[in-house]
Amino acid sequence: xxxxxxxxxxxxxxxxxxxxxxxxxxxxxxxxxxxxxxxxxxxxxxxxxxxxxxxxxxxxxxxxxxxxxxxxxxxxxxxxxxxxxxxxxxxxxxxxxxxxxxxxxxxxxxxxxxxxxxxxxxxxxxxxxxxxxxxxxxxxxxxxxxxxxxxxxxxxxxxxxxxxxxxxxxxxxxxxxxxxxxxxxxxxxxxxxxxxxxxxxxxxxxxxxxxxxxxxxxxxxxxxxxxxxxxxxxxxxxxxxxxxxxxxxxxxxxxxxxxxxxxxxxxxxxxxxxxxxxxxxxxxxxxxxxxxxxxxxxxxxxxxxxxxxxxxxxxxxxxxxxxxxxxxxxxxxxxxxxxxxxxxxxxxxxxxxxxxxxxxxxxxxxxxxxxxxxxxxxxxxxxxxxxxxxxxxxxxxxxxxxxxxxxxxxxxxxxxxxxx
Ligand SMILES: *Cc1c(COP(=O)(O)O)cnc(C)c1O
Numbered sequence: 138x139x140x141x142x143x144x145x146x147x148x149x150x151x152x153x154x155x156x157x158x159x160x161x162x163x164x165x166x167x168x169x170x171x172x173x174x175x176x177x178x179x180x181x182x183x184x185x186x187x188x189x190x191x192x193x194x195x196x197x198x199x200x201x202x203x204x205x206x207x208x209x210x211x212x213x214x215x216x217x218x219x220x221x222x223x224x225x226x227x228x229x230x231x232x233x234x235x236x237x238x239x240x241x242x243x244x245x246x247x248x249x250x251x252x253x254x255x256x257x258x259x260x261x262x263x264x265x266x267x268x269x270x271x272x273x274x275x276x277x278x279x280x281x282x283x284x285x286x287x288x289x290x291x292x293x294x295x296x297x298x299x300x301x302x303x304x305x306x307x308x309x310x311x312x313x314x315x316x317x318x319x320x321x322x323x324x325x326x327x328x329x330x331x332x333x334x335x336x337x338x339x340x341x342x343x344x345x346x347x348x349x350x351x352x353x354x355x356x357x358x359x360x361x362x363x364x365x366x367x368x369x370x371x372x373x374x375x376x377x378x379x380x381x382x383x384x385x386x387x388x389x390x391x392x393x394x395x396x397x398x399x400x401x402x403x404x405x406x407x408x409x410x411x412x413x414x415x416x417x418x419x420x421x422x423x424x425x426x427x428x429x430x431x432x433x434x435x436x437x438x439x440x441x442x443x444x445x446x447x448x449x450x451x452x453x454x455x456x457x458x459x460x461x462x463x464x465x466x467x468x469x470x471x472x473x474x475x476x477x478x479x480x481x482x483x484x485x486x487x488x489x490x491x492x493x494x495x496x497x498x499x500x501x502x503x504x505x506x507x508x509x510x511x512x513x514x515x516x517x518x519x520x521x522x523x524x525x526x527x528x529x530x531x532x533x534x535x536x537x538x539x540x541x542x543x544x545x546x547x548x549x550x551x552x553x554x555x556x557x
Pocket of ligand 1: 230231232233255257258297301326328329347348349350351360361362
């Protein structure tokens with residue numbers, strides 16, 4: 138078994154190096170030409186075990202697939218390069234990445250988290266971590282509250298920027314500077330932007346996590362997670378848990394996700410362009426109360442976006458409040474023809490959902506509304522279809538959801554209810 142220090146993410150012999158830009162790294166990092174066959178695309182290594190030449194001496198660098206696998210290692214190298222970290226570790230899901238990081242804390246530890254975290258993260262923090270003696274405090278305004286929330290037991294700060302589903306931003310550098318004074322680690326869930334738009338390690342975060350299921354894989358056909366970081370001590374602790382807990386991705390999933398990574402820059406750019414087009418169109422609609430999109434000049438933390446996001450891009454995710462309440466929000470999601478009503482995000486195809494009754498239904502209503510997750514909030518994941526078609530689809534669905542029922546009132550809305 139090779140020792141931790143044996144696997145720093147070195148620059149692979151071919152293209153990638155720190156001088157190369159994102160697109161070059163996305164295509165080449167962790168993608169060496171197969172030394173035995175010359176295959177340009179790596180084979181899928183399905184073998185679960187690897188032969189040894191004598192007892193305890195594996196022929197190559199692999200022994201057993203849970204501990205390490207060529208496809209997983211190549212994928213991890215690609216993500217380390219794209220997140221500008223030395224190391225990356227892949228997991229069976231984004232949730233498994235979160236669980237592994239929380240499991241690395243000793244019982245009695247305290248965690249501070251932003252309020253509107255991913256629903257599953259909130260569930261883990263409140264229902265699982267607590268059972269292991271890890272206490273989590275949530276705050277809607279971490280930059281303001283952090284100093285007074287820190288206790289001698291505080292070991293970790295959890296940030297999602299942009300947050301889900303209200304797209305509010307956190308100044309990572311500001312939080313990290315305060316946290317580091319007390320030796321507290323900062324984790325940023327970067328799922329919503331992908332490494333193309335934001336690299337939290339460059340802004341002072343200690344660990345960046347992703348649900349690879351979303352933008353990194355990008356084709357809605359793989360469930361996976363990843364964490365990237367620079368500290369060798371963290372590598373030792375987390376890779377031990379990765380193997381010990383065993384929530385690791387399959388070789389095939391790693392191969393698929395790695396294929397997805399190679400077009401991440403193209404997809405993220407296009408999704409972001411579409412996100413801005415849709416957000417602008419929604420902002421102009423008299424039937425929309427509010428639009429949350431960090432790419433809009435009107436976003437309350439636009440300054441942070443300009444500082445933290447590549448070219449100030451807003452990403453493909455946005456949310457908005459429809460006039461007409463929960464009913465209008467639900468109706469909108471049934472009237473779209475391109476946006477599919479479904480949970481998840483970050484794929485090439487556009488999706489829509491109502492967080493209060495879907496992804497965030499597990500969070501009590503009062504807590505939800507403090508975080509801005511009202512019943513009339515719709516969340517959109519803009520894919521890479523033609524932006525003009527997405528705008529037209531959203532506007533026609535609004536027309537049917539808000540204006541339609543109002544004009545026809547009694548009779549037609551009665552009929553509509555009958556159908557719903
Ligand atoms: C989906 C998601 C997760 C959880 O990832 P899974 O791969 O579904 O386990 C965590 N954080 C965010 C922001 C997500 O969108």
